[in-house]
Amino acid sequence: MAEPFVQRQLRDYAADLASSSFAPGGGSAAALCAALAAALAEMTLRIGGDEAAEAESLRLRLLTLVDEDSAAFAPVAKTWKLPKDNPRRPALLEQAHAEAAQCPLELMELCLRTLTLCERLERTCRELLLADVGSAVALCRGALCAAALNVRTNTCYMKDSSLNEKAAALLRQGTALADGLYARVYTRLEK
Numbered sequence: 001m002a003e004p005f006v007q008r009q010l011r012d013y014a015a016d017l018a019s020s021s022f023a024p025g026g027g028s029a030a031a032l033c034a035a036l037a038a039a040l041a042e043m044t045l046r047i048g049g050d051e052a053a054e055a056e057s058l059r060l061r062l063l064t065l066v067d068e069d070s071a072a073f074a075p076v077a078k079t080w081k082l083p084k085d086n087p088r089r090p091a092l093l094e095q096a097h098a099e100a101a102q103c104p105l106e107l108m109e110l111c112l113r114t115l116t117l118c119e120r121l122e123r124t125c126r127e128l129l130l131a132d133v134g135s136a137v138a139l140c141r142g143a144l145c146a147a148a149l150n151v152r153t154n155t156c157y158m159k160d161s162s163l164n165e166k167a168a169a170l171l172r173q174g175t176a177l178a179d180g181l182y183a184r185v186y187t188r189l190e191k
Helices: 010-018 024-049 053-080 089-124 126-156 164-191
Strands: none
Touching: 010 024, 024 053, 024 089, 024 126, 053 089, 089 126, 089 164, 126 164
16 A cells, blocks of 8 residues: 555645546545644644644544545546446446545535634634634635535435535535634734
8 A cells, every 4th residue: 555645745745636646636635725724723722722632633534534535536436437338337336426425525524613613713812823713714615615526526426415415505604604704814913
């Protein structure tokens, strides 16, 4: 097995991302952005002398999704290579895409949890750390939107729309929270 992406240098990961391979792709990159957002929240808590276990837990889980998202694509690619006249192909594609959608769906849920943590931090952190909280919000919003696209790219091949409906609800809730938070942070920094 190749070395996990999260254990490589950023330069190497970026080169892998830029390669002609399908993985890592947008989902993996989104997970990394969300992990960086959680890390900024964790830093803000630690500098403030506050308990950072929740942020650390989010960061560590998000880092595992960097590789899990890439691994989730392999069965999809394999299934697409089946002959089109294979009678099991449609059901196998549905199953592979449903399983591949789980990783970005979890990423969306974790982004929402990270944004909720940032909401608390925006109210309580030191003034000097507001830009870091706002940066975490911006990174997390981008990761949330990218994850929604990765859910959608899988659900568009599925008859069952429940995963897409769940992702759409998370996207609406998360972007509303992120936009409000970002605006408040930006306004507070205009002083």
